Amino acid sequence: MRSVCIVGASGKLGRYMVQHALDRGYAVHAVCRPQSVTKLDAFKGRITLFPGFTNDREIIRKAVDGCDGVLTVLAPWGVRQYASGTAQAVLDFAEPEARLVFSCGWHITQDGLDVYSRTFLTVLKLFTWIARFLRLAEIDDQVEACRRIFASPRRWTVVRGSDLEEGPSQGLPLWSRHVGDPVLASNRTRRVDFALFMVAALDMDELIRQAPAIVGCATPSALAHRPGT
Secondary structure, three states: OOEEEEEOOOOHHHHHHHHHHHHOOOEEEEEEOHHHHHHHHHHOOOEEEEEOOOOOHHHHHHHHOOOOEEEEEOOOEOOOOHHHHHHHHHHHHOOOOOEEEEEEEOOOOOOOOOOOOHHHHHHHHHHHHHHHHHOOEOHHHHHHHHHHHHOOOOEEEEEEEOEEEOOOOOOOOEEEOOOOOHHHOOOEEEHHHHHHHHHHHHHOHHHOOEOOEEEOOOOHHHHHHOOOO
């Protein structure tokens, strides 16, 4: 891996990914909204910026050109098909053998075998209704984005994050193929470590065409159910 494109680089998760990628010595192309460029000032001179909306196909085409990997934040915010438009552009324009890693939440399911608590489903339903009513987000469009990714023959991974919190890194999160695995019960991951897993997934061939659900490695459930314990 020599160069990566980070789509959605100005957000909290995106900025952590930029730092992790630079720490690994990667050349970084960063896509972010024009009004958010200043959020990346700390990386001036170390990254190549592509200001524009992440569902702008021309911006994505230019940004992913020559990159060995693409890290994409599938943000559900807005009502203009940001998630599905962004995912489709990355699938269409990334280099043929590029590793594609996308981020989303636990609500996405690849094979329908995930087991969700009643509380989780109730909160998700309420958030979806409020977001749709206020025209703030399109959860259904994020689902559509992942449907397109799952149907693609590309070398993709969809990383499904638990609830996020700030704080110093605890290390690489643990993962499971299905929500409902006891190791995931704590439902908590440091945002900096979610970003760490995204970058690490670029080199994890076992995750190609998989949708791992992650949890912080120092959470009670991870400590209790860590493989080998």
